[in-house]
Each structure stands twice: as structure tokens, then as C-alpha cells.
Amino acid sequence: MQVLQPGRREEHRRTVCGADKSLKGYFQTPYESRIASSLAICTGIAMKEDMEEKEEREKKGQEERELWVGFVGNPNCGKTTLFNAYTGARLKVANWPGVTVEKKEGAMKYHSHRFRLVDLPGIYSLTSYTMEEKLTRQFILEDEVDVIVDVADASALERNLYLTLQLIELGKPVVLALNMMDIVQERGMEIDLHRLPEMLGVPCIPVSARKRTGLQILMHTVAHHREKRRAILEHQHPESKKSRHRHDHHNEYAMVYDDVIEDKIDEITDRLKAEGFECPNYRWYALKLLEQDEEITARVGCDLADIVDHSYETDIINQKYDFIEEIIEECLVGKQAKAATTDRVDRLLTHRYLGLPMFLGIMAVVFFLTFFIGDWLKGYFENFLEWFSSAASRGLAELGVHKLLISLLVDGIISGVGGILTFLPNIFILFLALAFLEDSGYMSRVAYVMDGLMGRLGLSGRAFIPMVLGFGCSVPAVMASRALEDPVDRRRTVFVTPFMSCSAKLPVYVLFSQMFFGKYAMFAAFSMYLLGLVVGILTAFLLKGRKTSRTAENPLLIELPEYKTPNARTIAIYVWEKVKDYLTKAGTTIFLASIVVWFALNFGPRGMAKDMQDSFGALLGKAVTPVLATAGLGLWQIALALISGLAAKEVVVSSLSVLFGIANISSASGMSELTSVLAGYGFGALNAYALMVFVLLYTPCVATIGVIRRELKSAKWTAATIGYQLFAAWLLSTVVYQVGKLFL
Amino acid sequence: MAGWPGESSGERDGTAMEENISLCDAKIGGIYRVLGIELPRATHIRLVALGLTAGTQVTVLNNKRSGSVIFNVRGTRLAVGRRIAERIVVAQA
Structure with a gap:
């Protein structure tokens, strides 16, 4: 039956069984459990032929039946969308290459079969040149996968089949999922679904992850083909390409190389067997040895110099593509029909001169929407908060609750957390817009547009993608740099990414720009986004150092996917994730920070502080004010708010509410109250702008610092990042304030 | 169709006497045949694996002054920086 390698695999199984109870709660929403049960019904009917076999295995014990399914495919093939369709796992889907750097796992169950689905990184081939490819290859080789689901973008079949051929050569059961079949039809193309599996020797299932079609049949096929199957049919090359080798290799391998390579494969296989090297797929090892793959050559350790006289890698790739051309010739009908829309849109968006202004324009639209639509929705939130806060205050007083506790609840928690919650609509719109950009396929265009400029900084245009993601949140952006x-x-x-203006800084801009800049609020806020970009780019330039022309080694190479209408489900998942994060942050970090700030303000070295001036908070703030005074931020309240902002940038706003005892800081009355209080300290528009600059640039929140530490794997570099950011923030806000003072 | 292995792009080039240029100098909208890639092995193999085998036809979709080029190969769009584009040798198809 199943060929299992003992050892590692068994260990894995055991841990999985241990975690089994938690898997039962996996289908959280009614929708997901409906999918699960409909899958169960579907397989129940269709798997009758398996009944006897199944009963036999049922006796053997439950734990045997978990099937490991690895999802492999090119970037942009819709692999993660397909994976999400099964598991409901709230994974991030982005329409640019390389976003799934880690493998993700999900579980599903139908009938008596348990499936463990693994989403592997998007890759183009199985060499050992990149981290993603090595990771995927290793995962499959170490026998952790029972069945490979090769997800292919059927609308770009020719290139996608290249990975398919390599996966088939690995010798594992492969099921080809032809994704985006809806697009294939739209373009008037047709795929011969009878000839294709004949030529490849593996089942080919048409699906559409976006339209959610073919999902059940795919898993069905996986369950059926979990063991390597003997193919029945033979593929004959045309007369001109005769070879002495049998052409039923696709029993196992789909394709036959030319005589030179086939002879070498036979020789190497014999040699490996003679030398006692054991593996389940000699052919794949032989091919990798012919390609002089470093990792495999080292692992095998046989001297094959007499057979492998040079690297056959290019020949092997060329012949694979020759075979693919044969497949395309036979299986793809109407391949000339191409999507002109993407090219037409690209002519504008990637235009030599217009590309950059278009990018800035698109970002301006994003922020315009964030401000205007967000503000319009915000009004409703504020009314509710105002009502709630006064009702709570009155209710608690009537219940005879102690004055101090009321103050903690109303002044500390409600004004801190509630103040932040009113910004939720802005955050929602911002992430909605970013999700649209990511899912539409625009991000890789940005990499192309910025390549010229980034090249001058010694970076590839691709490094710009994490920076754009940084407009949302620095944590995933820093991770995307992988x-x-x-x-x-x-x-x-x-180093550069945290300078981008993330969504947590948004409440600070919204608040201060509306308080001090009136109708120019939008421009004041948008200038922050530009300033962040400029400082980031300048920093990259400074860091370029003397290591000249590094670009030679890592120039831009990126696929530009078709533009597509963003998928509602994908966007909904993405935005919901972000909104949930924001709410969680309000309920945890900001909640705690508000309480801490409240205590810091109400208690001092001598117990309860009658006057805030004697509190711990004031002492801490005053210790820092001399440094901040040069930037016009010499108020201890501002200093304390900035310090508390290390927990999360929104805390700057919530702390200010608590500090100045303003119940509803983002409402018109709250704002005018704060403005007049600050004006009393001589804090005007210029100070406000310097504050925005400081918040934009200074050390990111603890979550980001944690991720930076993890990605850089160096405490020294993390400390350097923090130090540099603090310095940059202080320097620039000081320059803004001092220069501004000359003119105002 | 593309050549069967062993047949180098140079041989086929015998009949057509067009000039060999780098992809950098290709015109937008032009259709070119790939003759060779002169890049370090890792990058070279990545490009070939993306379908840029010798003899393949590419359609140039965009070519900026900085030298980064967008082209269509085997039904997919690729963008490459100047350092790559200038080392891909093509000829008018």
C-alpha cells in the first residue's frame, strides 16, 4: 500500500494526532462547515468502489488515514486562494510573487479521510538557487507529502507546465489542478482535457479557485491518486524526434530526454545503485546530478566526473520546454487569443514618464478615500462614543462607585480605547484600498516603475514592494522583505520599511491635521506619506555605502501577472484580518497602555498625586522634554504620549486623551478642547507638524521591533535600526520646527 | 518551432543575417528571437526556467530609458532590470 518512510514521518503523525482535538474546531463558520459536509457527501457517493479497501483500513486504526497534500505552484497561479477555499484558513493572499515565504498548514476532513493541506511557497522550478525552491523540494523529498497538488494557471499553461514536469519527475503522486479555467474560457481558449492527462500521465482537474468550481472533484482525485498509478497510454514523439528509449516513461516521469541524457540517466542510476545509494526516485537524482545541483551532488557524494562531464542543466530545461511545446500544440486550442486589456493598461501604468506620477496619483486617491469616506463614517462612531461615555459616567455614579474607579473607567479606558475605535473607519478604508491594489496585480508594476530610481540606490525595484506594504502595517511589510x-x-x-507611514500613525495625522490645518488637513497628512517615502529612499542611499554597483548581482526579475478584478472573498478575508487586528490591539495593547498611563498620571512618588505635575508620568515626561524642546515638542505631556506610543503608535492619541482628560478626542468638541489646551502651552500648527514628523519617523512599535529582530537575526542591527530611527525623527522634526519658525 | 537540443541558436542564425542586439536596445512592440544569455549561472538558469530558452520568441512590451524591459515570453509577462536586459542577446524575428 502506501510507501512510507519510517522515522521522521511517524513522529510527525504522532504530533498531528495529538493536535487532533483542536482540528475539530477548525471549521468555524457555518459556511465552512457546510463546505466540509458537502464534501463528505460528495465523496461518500463517488468513493463506493473504495468501500472494501476503506473498511479494511478502518480496522487498522484511525490514525493511519491522514493524507498529507502539498500545494505547489508558480507565484500568481491562485494557489493560496485555492488553499483558502478548502481550509478557510485566513491566509493572506497577495498578487505578487513570493509572498508565501513560509509554508502554511490547514486541515480539512471529509468522509473518513482527514486531509492535512500544506501551502508551499510559489516557485517556478525546483533548483537549489532560491530559498523557496529549496524549502519546497526538501519538504517533498523528505517524504512529508503523500500527494502533490500542482496548481497551474491554465491561462498561462505553457510556463506553468515546466514546474509540472519537474514535480512529476520527483516520483510522487501528482494531481494537476488547472486553475483559472474561467479565464481560459473567457479568452476563447480550450484545453483538451483528455489528451493532456495522457501526455502527462497524471490526472488533470479543471478548477477555479475564485469561482469555487471543481473543488470537490480535485480533493476527490487526490484521495484516489494517493498511490502512484500505472499509466496506460504511451506518448509517441513525432518521426523527426525518434529516440531509442521507450516512450512509456510517463508511466512515471511524463517525458523522455534525448539519447545523450537518457543514456547518462541510466548510467548514473546504475552507478548509484552499485555504490549503495538508496532513494525512491533514482531518475530525479540522476537528473539533478546531471544539472550539477550543489545540494544533491553533496548529498550523494559519489564521484561521477566521468559521466557528468559538464552541467546539462540548460539542455534539460530546453528539452522540457520542447516537450511542453508538443503538449501545447496538441492540447491547447485557440492560444492566439490573448488578453489585450492588461497590455493596454500597462502601457499607461508602466509608461516611461507617466509611471511614477500614476503611482503617486493612485496613492493620493487611496489616502483621499481614507480621509473622506473614513471621516464620514467616523461621525456615527463618535456620536455613539459620546453617548456611551456620558451614560457610563452617570450610571456608575448612580451605582455609588468610587470616584477613582469611575475616573479609571471613563477617563482612562473609555477615552483611551474609545478614542482609538473612532478611527476604525479610516483604517477600514485604507486596508480596503490596499487590498484592491495588491489583488489586482498592480504591485509588481510598482516594482518595475521604481526600478530605475531604486537602481540608483543600489536596490532592485522589488525592494519597493515591502515599502508600499508598509503603508498598511510594518509587521507584514518587514516580513515581505524576505x-x-x-x-x-x-x-x-x-531598515527603510518602518519609515513608511503605517496605518497606526494615521490617527495621529487625522487628529492633528484636522485640529491645526483646517481645510489643508488632507495635504498636511498626505505630505507625511511623501516625507516617509523620501526619508526611506534617502536612508537607502546613505546605506548604499562604498559597496559599489551591487546591482550587478541582484537586478530586477519579476513576473507581471494579468490584471484581474479583485476577488471579493479574498479582499473580505484580508480586510477582516486587519480590522480584527485593530480591534484586538484596541482591546489589548491600547487598553493596557491607557490603564498604565492613567496610573502614571494619578500616582507619584508620594502616593496619589493631587496634581498631575507630581505624578510618575510627569517626571518621566519631563526627563525627556529637554531633548524634544528643539523640535518644539517640549511639553511633558507630549513627551509622555510619545514614549507610550512605543507600545503602538495609536497609543500616542489615546494617551493624549487620557492626559488631557478629553472624553471624545476625535469629535469636533474634543478637538477644539485639545486645541485650546495646547494653545495655552504655546503649541501651534508648526509644533503639530513637527509632532507628526516625529511620529512618522521615530522607532516603530514593539511588534515591529520584534519582527525586525527576527528578520535581521541580529541584536546589534536591531539596536542600530532603533537608534537611527530615533535620531532621524529628532533631526527632521527639529529641522522642520527651526526652519518653520524663521518663516512663521 | 524551437530547436531540438544540440542544435545551437547560432546554427539556425546562419540564414537570417539580422543584427544581434541586446534586449535593452529592442523596440517596443517588436518581436525578437532569443539567441543567448550571458549572465551568472543562477540568474541564467532562472531566466531559462521561466521559458527564455534559446530560439524562443519574445514580444517587447515596454522599454524604459533606465533599461528595464517588459516582455512577453510563452504567454507570460516578465519585467527585468537593465543589468539583465543588456545581457540578453536577441535578433529581430
Whole structure:
């Protein structure tokens, strides 16, 4: 039956069984459990032929039946969308290459079969040149996968089949999922679904992850083909390409190489067997040895210099593509029909001169929406909060609750957390817009547009993608820098990304720009986004150092996917994740920070502080004010708010509410109250702008610092990042304040 | 169709006497045949694996002054920086 390698695999099984109870709660929503049960019904009917076999195995024990399914495919093939469709796992789906750097796992169950689905990184081939490819290859080789689901973008079949051929050569059961069949139809193309599996020797299932079609049949096929099957049919090459070798290799391997390579494969296989090297797929090892793959050559350790006289890698790739051309010729009808829309849109968006203004324009629209639509929705939130806070205050007083406790609840928690919650609509719109950009396929265009400029900084245009993601949140943005192959480039990108204006800084801009800049509020806020970009780019330039023309080693190479209408489900998952994060943050970090700030303000070295001036908070704030005074931020309240902002940038706003005892800081009355209080201290528009600059640039929140530490794997570099950011924030806000003072 | 292995792009080039240029100098909208890639092995193999085998036809979709080029190969769009584009040798198809 199943060929299992003992050892590691068994261990894995055991841990999985241990975690089994938690898996039962996996289908959280009614929708998901409906999918699960409909899958169960579907397989129940169709798997009758398996009944006897199944009963036999049922006796053997439950734990045997978990099937490991690895999802492998090119970037942009819709693999993660397909994976999500099964598991409901709230994974991030982005329409640019390399976002799934880690493998993700999900579980599903139908009938008596348990499936463990693994989403592997998007890759183009199985060489050992990139981290993603090595990871995927290793995962499959170490026998952790029972069945490989090769997800292919059927609308770009030719290139996608290249990975398919390599996966088939690995010798594991492969099921080809032809994704995006809806697009294939739209373009008037047709795929011969009878001839294709004949030529490849593996089942080919048409699906559409976006339209959610073919999902059940795919899993069905996986369950049926979990064991390697003997193919029945033979593929004959045309007369001109005769070879002495049998052409039923696709029993196992789909394709036959030319005589030179086939002879070498036979020789190497014999040699490996003679030398006692054991593996389940000699052919794949032989091919990798012919390609002089470093990792496999080292692992095998046989001297094959007499057979492998040079690297046959290019020949092997060329012949694979020749075979693919044969497949395309036979199986794809109407391949000339191409999507002109993407090219037409690209002519504008990637235009030599218009590309950059278009990008800035698109970002401006994003922020315009964030401000205007967000503000319009915000009004409703504020009314509710105002009502709630006064009702709570009155209710608690009537219940005879102690004055101090009322103050903690109303002044501390409600005004801190509630103040932040009113910004939720802005955050919602911002992430909605970013999700649209990511899912539409625009991100990789940005990499192309910025390549010229980034090239001058010694970075590839690709390093710009994490920076754009940084407009949302620095944490995933810093992680996205992993897509860069060069470690030095990665470090520089991580260094620069936190300067981008993340969504947590948004409440600060919204509040201060509306308080001090009236109708120019939008421009004041948008200038922050531009300033963040400029400082980031300048920093990259400074870090370029003397290591000249590094670009030679890592230039831009990126696929530009078709533009597509963003998928509602994908966007909904993405935005919901972000909104949930924001609410969680309000309920945890900001909640705690508000309480801490309240205590810091109400208690001092001598117990309860009658006057805030004697509190711990004031002492801490006053210790820092001399440094901040040069930037016009010499108020201890501002200093304390900035310090508390290390927990999360929104805390700057919530702390100010608590500090100045303003119940509803983002409402018109709250704002005018704060403005007049601050004006009393001589804090005007210029001070406000300097504050926005400081918040934009200074040390990111603890969550981001944690991720930076993890990505850089160096405490020294993390400390350097923090130090540099603090300095940059202080320097620039000081310059803004001092220069501004000359003119105002 | 593309050549069967062993047949180098140079041989086929015998008949057509067009100039060999780098992809950097290709015109937008032009259709070119890939003759060779002169890049370090890792990058070279990545490009070939993406379908840029010798003899393949590419359609140039965009070519900026900085030298980064967008082209269509085997039904997919690729963008490459100047350092790559200038080392891909093509000829008018």
C-alpha cells in the first residue's frame, strides 16, 4: 500500500494526532462547515468502489488515514486562494510573487479521510538557487507529502507546465489542478482535457479557485491518486524526434530526454545503485546530478566526473520546454487569443514618464478615500462614543462607585480605547484600498516603475514592494522583505520599511491635521506619506555605502501577472484580518497602555498625586522634554504620549486623551478642547507638524521591533535600526520646527 | 518551432543575417528571437526556467530609458532590470 518512510514521518503523525482535538474546531463558520459536509457527501457517493479497501483500513486504526497534500505552484497561479477555499484558513493572499515565504498548514476532513493541506511557497522550478525552491523540494523529498497538488494557471499553461514536469519527475503522486479555467474560457481558449492527462500521465482537474468550481472533484482525485498509478497510454514523439528509449516513461516521469541524457540517466542510476545509494526516485537524482545541483551532488557524494562531464542543466530545461511545446500544440486550442486589456493598461501604468506620477496619483486617491469616506463614517462612531461615555459616567455614579474607579473607567479606558475605535473607519478604508491594489496585480508594476530610481540606490525595484506594504502595517511589510534574495539588500529594506507611514500613525495625522490645518488637513497628512517615502529612499542611499554597483548581482526579475478584478472573498478575508487586528490591539495593547498611563498620571512618588505635575508620568515626561524642546515638542505631556506610543503608535492619541482628560478626542468638541489646551502651552500648527514628523519617523512599535529582530537575526542591527530611527525623527522634526519658525 | 537540443541558436542564425542586439536596445512592440544569455549561472538558469530558452520568441512590451524591459515570453509577462536586459542577446524575428 502506501510507501512510507519510517522515522521522521511517524513522529510527525504522532504530533498531528495529538493536535487532533483542536482540528475539530477548525471549521468555524457555518459556511465552512457546510463546505466540509458537502464534501463528505460528495465523496461518500463517488468513493463506493473504495468501500472494501476503506473498511479494511478502518480496522487498522484511525490514525493511519491522514493524507498529507502539498500545494505547489508558480507565484500568481491562485494557489493560496485555492488553499483558502478548502481550509478557510485566513491566509493572506497577495498578487505578487513570493509572498508565501513560509509554508502554511490547514486541515480539512471529509468522509473518513482527514486531509492535512500544506501551502508551499510559489516557485517556478525546483533548483537549489532560491530559498523557496529549496524549502519546497526538501519538504517533498523528505517524504512529508503523500500527494502533490500542482496548481497551474491554465491561462498561462505553457510556463506553468515546466514546474509540472519537474514535480512529476520527483516520483510522487501528482494531481494537476488547472486553475483559472474561467479565464481560459473567457479568452476563447480550450484545453483538451483528455489528451493532456495522457501526455502527462497524471490526472488533470479543471478548477477555479475564485469561482469555487471543481473543488470537490480535485480533493476527490487526490484521495484516489494517493498511490502512484500505472499509466496506460504511451506518448509517441513525432518521426523527426525518434529516440531509442521507450516512450512509456510517463508511466512515471511524463517525458523522455534525448539519447545523450537518457543514456547518462541510466548510467548514473546504475552507478548509484552499485555504490549503495538508496532513494525512491533514482531518475530525479540522476537528473539533478546531471544539472550539477550543489545540494544533491553533496548529498550523494559519489564521484561521477566521468559521466557528468559538464552541467546539462540548460539542455534539460530546453528539452522540457520542447516537450511542453508538443503538449501545447496538441492540447491547447485557440492560444492566439490573448488578453489585450492588461497590455493596454500597462502601457499607461508602466509608461516611461507617466509611471511614477500614476503611482503617486493612485496613492493620493487611496489616502483621499481614507480621509473622506473614513471621516464620514467616523461621525456615527463618535456620536455613539459620546453617548456611551456620558451614560457610563452617570450610571456608575448612580451605582455609588468610587470616584477613582469611575475616573479609571471613563477617563482612562473609555477615552483611551474609545478614542482609538473612532478611527476604525479610516483604517477600514485604507486596508480596503490596499487590498484592491495588491489583488489586482498592480504591485509588481510598482516594482518595475521604481526600478530605475531604486537602481540608483543600489536596490532592485522589488525592494519597493515591502515599502508600499508598509503603508498598511510594518509587521507584514518587514516580513515581505524576505522575497529579496540578497541578505544585504534585505537588511537595507528592513531598515527603510518602518519609515513608511503605517496605518497606526494615521490617527495621529487625522487628529492633528484636522485640529491645526483646517481645510489643508488632507495635504498636511498626505505630505507625511511623501516625507516617509523620501526619508526611506534617502536612508537607502546613505546605506548604499562604498559597496559599489551591487546591482550587478541582484537586478530586477519579476513576473507581471494579468490584471484581474479583485476577488471579493479574498479582499473580505484580508480586510477582516486587519480590522480584527485593530480591534484586538484596541482591546489589548491600547487598553493596557491607557490603564498604565492613567496610573502614571494619578500616582507619584508620594502616593496619589493631587496634581498631575507630581505624578510618575510627569517626571518621566519631563526627563525627556529637554531633548524634544528643539523640535518644539517640549511639553511633558507630549513627551509622555510619545514614549507610550512605543507600545503602538495609536497609543500616542489615546494617551493624549487620557492626559488631557478629553472624553471624545476625535469629535469636533474634543478637538477644539485639545486645541485650546495646547494653545495655552504655546503649541501651534508648526509644533503639530513637527509632532507628526516625529511620529512618522521615530522607532516603530514593539511588534515591529520584534519582527525586525527576527528578520535581521541580529541584536546589534536591531539596536542600530532603533537608534537611527530615533535620531532621524529628532533631526527632521527639529529641522522642520527651526526652519518653520524663521518663516512663521 | 524551437530547436531540438544540440542544435545551437547560432546554427539556425546562419540564414537570417539580422543584427544581434541586446534586449535593452529592442523596440517596443517588436518581436525578437532569443539567441543567448550571458549572465551568472543562477540568474541564467532562472531566466531559462521561466521559458527564455534559446530560439524562443519574445514580444517587447515596454522599454524604459533606465533599461528595464517588459516582455512577453510563452504567454507570460516578465519585467527585468537593465543589468539583465543588456545581457540578453536577441535578433529581430
